Amino acid sequence: MTARPGNAHQARLLRLLRDGGPHSRAQLGDLVDLSRSKLAVEVDRLLETGLVVADGLAASRGGRRSHNIRLAPGLRFLGVDIGATSIDVAVTNAELEVLGHLNHAMDVREGPVAVFEQVLSMVAKLKSLGLADGLDGAGIGVPGPVRFPEGVPVAPPIMPGWDGFPVREALSQDLGCPVMVDNDANLMALGEQHAGVARSVADFLYVKIGTGIGCGIVLGGAVHRGTTGSAGDIGHIQVEPDGRACGCGNRGCLEAHFSGSALARDAEDAARAGGSAELSTRLETLGKLSSADVAAAAATGDQVALDLIRAGGDRVGQVIAGLVNSFNPGMVVIGGGVTGLGHTLLASVRTQVYRRSLPLATRNLPIVLGELGSTAGVIGAARLISDHLFSPA
Amino acid sequence: MTARPGNAHQARLLRLLRDGGPHSRAQLGDLVDLSRSKLAVEVDRLLETGLVVADGLAASRGGRRSHNIRLAPGLRFLGVDIGATSIDVAVTNAELEVLGHLNHAMDVREGPVAVFEQVLSMVAKLKSLGLADGLDGAGIGVPGPVRFPEGVPVAPPIMPGWDGFPVREALSQDLGCPVMVDNDANLMALGEQHAGVARSVADFLYVKIGTGIGCGIVLGGAVHRGTTGSAGDIGHIQVEPDGRACGCGNRGCLEAHFSGSALARDAEDAARAGGSAELSTRLETLGKLSSADVAAAAATGDQVALDLIRAGGDRVGQVIAGLVNSFNPGMVVIGGGVTGLGHTLLASVRTQVYRRSLPLATRNLPIVLGELGSTAGVIGAARLISDHLFSPA
Known part of the structure; x- marks a missing residue:
């Protein structure tokens, strides 16, 4: 995915579709404060980018039935949750539903090179299962503070060897997609906010x-x-x-x-x-x-x-x-x-x-x-990167 | 003052004038993202409300010299800071400069009726000094938690007798102007943010x-x-x-x-x-x-x-x-x-x-x-009510 929403209206529509699933144009019109013609323009632009697709007929609201609009079914996000003693890797669709989830015991103190080698082999496994032909973006959680704009862990007490490691840059190169990095507790919070108790x-x-x-x-x-x-x-x-x-x-x-x-x-x-x-x-x-x-x-x-x-x-x-x-x-x-x-x-x-x-x-x-257990972190990670990608470029 | 800004642009302009003093139209144009003609419309509407006035010629920027725009010099805000053992009352102009400030030792435990009687007599004194012919709004700080939307202190440990007292309603009736109420530490923070170290x-x-x-x-x-x-x-x-x-x-x-x-x-x-x-x-x-x-x-x-x-x-x-x-x-x-x-x-x-x-x-x-000492609270209180009044109604 290289396309990004062209403006705040399109970003808003993408997030509505992510959080609420398919909507008819009429339903979208009720949710965003746009005139009918302006909404049609924005939806058409999103259809052109390939980020959304028309899919099935919506229930009639009295007039002519319109197609449902939904996020492109082929979009794939990667959520990675690096804990102190284990790694969780999951692939989600654009609605952040988990399609596949792997867990591997590993000590974060083995350092970023070994840990990310493991992450990449887990990603390869998920790909081999047919769950992710291509990745559109990845979110990564680490168990320590992160300089958020750069995606770099900083002086993490339980992560010797990680201080200043360019996680975002290295991973986006290895994965071939945009990457965002955050502290793991922040991502678990995002996960519970998106799909859990909060x-x-x-x-x-x-x-x-x-x-x-x-x-x-x-x-x-x-x-x-x-x-x-x-x-x-x-x-x-x-x-x-x-x-x-x-x-x-x-x-x-x-x-x-x-x-x-x-x-x-x-x-x-x-x-x-x-x-x-x-x-x-x-x-x-x-x-x-x-x-x-x-x-x-x-x-x-x-x-x-x-x-x-x-x-x-x-x-x-x-x-x-x-x-x-x-x-x-x-x-x-x-x-x-x-x-x-x-x-x-x-x-x-x-x-x-x-x-x-x-x-x-x-x-x-x-x-x-929390309701989500060990999936809170990976769902939050997918949510993080989707928030980024569903913002105006 | 009954007038309020008609939209977010006007509110933004009022706050710029409050925080930065008089500006030429050209300077305002640099600060807000509005076309020249749209800016002229919004400024003219504000001039009609009487909230701002044209005042003196601005320095030339090469073309025709234009008038400075400033907040109406007659606008008056009241800042009241009720502490555990003393009351501070001040009058400011629209730029939140303190024109007069009185302090009176009083125990908050004497209760809201006695305390506000004292506040009103301090306001009368400031009026008698010619510092406030009319009040356009008042901010009140109290030393305890406040249910902010209603302006009501809630279960304040060091303020027996104040629980649930309708400060906002009572004071706006007594003072004849809009009133906002907040916790005193919040207002001191606002004061230091507006005019102090922060x-x-x-x-x-x-x-x-x-x-x-x-x-x-x-x-x-x-x-x-x-x-x-x-x-x-x-x-x-x-x-x-x-x-x-x-x-x-x-x-x-x-x-x-x-x-x-x-x-x-x-x-x-x-x-x-x-x-x-x-x-x-x-x-x-x-x-x-x-x-x-x-x-x-x-x-x-x-x-x-x-x-x-x-x-x-x-x-x-x-x-x-x-x-x-x-x-x-x-x-x-x-x-x-x-x-x-x-x-x-x-x-x-x-x-x-x-x-x-x-x-x-x-x-x-x-x-x-803090830089402002005992004026932090009253300046913050004036800032609170001005933030409210300089928002779209």
């Missing part, structure tokens, strides 16, 4: 709790990235004066006290200390523990596992309470790897937020788990 | 440390008020697990550990304990202490006073560090009553923020004192 919510926070902790901030319907692209970097907010040493060089950071990796370490300590038969057995069998083991132990009613989850929920709830006082959002979504901890975690978070934030801010504040 | 900064935080603590959040040039108007309510973020009891019912809130009133209480305790001759003498003489006494004692080199300020700066710096990680602003402005504590306070805040926030977020982050 649809139609203008202001919300997406708190991602995985190996690290991050926050995607959506204000007025758009991601707030901040002056240098590091907005939402909440993993290093202090929760314990003189607390645990953190990888960032400070003490008492949220991430050092509760995150996927902190929880795994705490569970291993508890298993070795012999407090939990369930965790000890798992550690003996597996040689190490993850947050999934804690979730499994908690599901059996293991008290130590439940206590670990509750203590973690208290920590992250304390930070979220501060965010709620600061941003006064309309919703808080919890996502990322530890959502397997489910409602025990959520109950602790809610208790902290409802206790510590002002009543005015929490009166109608849903605090919920 | 001019030309799109994203910044204004941290007001007075009797209580609040934060005005400006993102993309506009105040972020949040879903229910309580964004920036940072005084109740926890800084000490199981810390001091706070008026809000929780423990360890920032406001309970550092604010104008917490500092005064700590200083009195220190004076009674006999650690500081300077503070003890002041307490004996005055019967009570305020943050101004701590500032004065610190200026004499009093170690106890300096330690109190540093400890407070550490507390508030810790919270600001979290805000910087979350919002990634382009500037942090410290204002409110305790700015008399000056650079000792600022040094502690900076130390905490630069130590605890990520380097990417602090690399080019000025942390500065």
Whole structure:
């Protein structure tokens, strides 16, 4: 795809078709503030670009039946979500429906060259399955701050070797299509906004709790990235004066006290200390523990596992309470790897937020788990690149 | 003034004249994207409304000299800043220059009826000085959260008796002009953005440390008020697990550990304990202490006073560090009553923020004192109502 919308009206029409599927010309006319003749001109121009096609007859509204307009069925977007310990790659159509989705375990610390080699081989596999003859654009999420205009990760604490790597430039060359890069929590927020629990919510926070902790901030319907692209970097907010040493060089950071990796370490300590038969057995069998083991132990009613989850929920709830006082959002979504901890975690978070934030801010504040799981990031990535491509060039 | 701009172009022109003073038609043409003839139409319509006047000949740009256009010199805005312990009332012209400013000590807990009686008598005094024959609009700031669309304070912790009081409606009746109401920290942020240290900064935080603590959040040039108007309510973020009891019912809130009133209480305790001759003498003489006494004692080199300020700066710096990680602003402005504590306070805040926030977020982050002092709130209030009146009706 080289075509881009020629003006803001065309961009608006493309996004309406992306978010709402096929529309008749009459329906589009109801949604955009354009005269009938002006609308016809813009739709015709879009048909000429090949971005949209006429497809099937629309239901009659009394007059002559018109064709439905829809986005070209051959458009393909790539969504890539690079996590600390895994890679997700998906292909979507122009309506951002996932046509194919692959996951591969890989440590982000292997560096950008190895990671993108893996991404490209996953893309090749999706192509070999016939899911993507050509790609029209790709969105890439990375687990750290990104200088957004250039698409370059900056000083990412859990991504040694990535500082300044030109992700956007390198990938757009390798993939042969336009590429946009963003922080993974921002993309998960976009994903939940597009297709998940935060649809139609203008202001919300997406708190991602995985190996690290991050926050995607959506204000007025758009991601707030901040002056240098590091907005939402909440993993290093202090929760314990003189607390645990953190990888960032400070003490008492949220991430050092509760995150996927902190929880795994705490569970291993508890298993070795012999407090939990369930965790000890798992550690003996597996040689190490993850947050999934804690979730499994908690599901059996293991008290130590439940206590670990509750203590973690208290920590992250304390930070979220501060965010709620600061941003006064309309919703808080919890996502990322530890959502397997489910409602025990959520109950602790809610208790902290409802206790510590002002009543005015929490009166109608849903605090919920994300709906999309591991597809939030790839759908958000596809949404990011489609927002870019469905803007005037 | 009953006239309002008829469309977005006229609104844009009014704001340009407000923020930049008189312009020639040619200069306005350079600033707005309108054809010469279309611009002439819009300016002529504004001249008809009486909102702008032709005034003096502009400097020649080679052709025929044209008249300068400026906002009507008789337009008057009222800015009212109701603090916890004092009231500021000012009259400005349409360019938001302060023509007269009165201050009166009064406890907000006397309630809205008594407070607004006082405000009206201050307005009468300004009128008697010939500073405001008529008022074209008024902005009102109150030290608590406000349901912005209705202009009603909501459950304000330090304002018993104000919950749900229809400030906007009551005042617009009493003053006979349109009124807008907002949280005081939001208005101080607007003031510093309009005429102070934050001019030309799109994203910044204004941290007001007075009797209580609040934060005005400006993102993309506009105040972020949040879903229910309580964004920036940072005084109740926890800084000490199981810390001091706070008026809000929780423990360890920032406001309970550092604010104008917490500092005064700590200083009195220190004076009674006999650690500081300077503070003890002041307490004996005055019967009570305020943050101004701590500032004065610190200026004499009093170690106890300096330690109190540093400890407070550490507390508030810790919270600001979290805000910087979350919002990634382009500037942090410290204002409110305790700015008399000056650079000792600022040094502690900076130390905490630069130590605890990520380097990417602090690399080019000025942390500065507000420039406008006690006029920030009244200028911001005038700005608020002018933004409203200089919008299409």
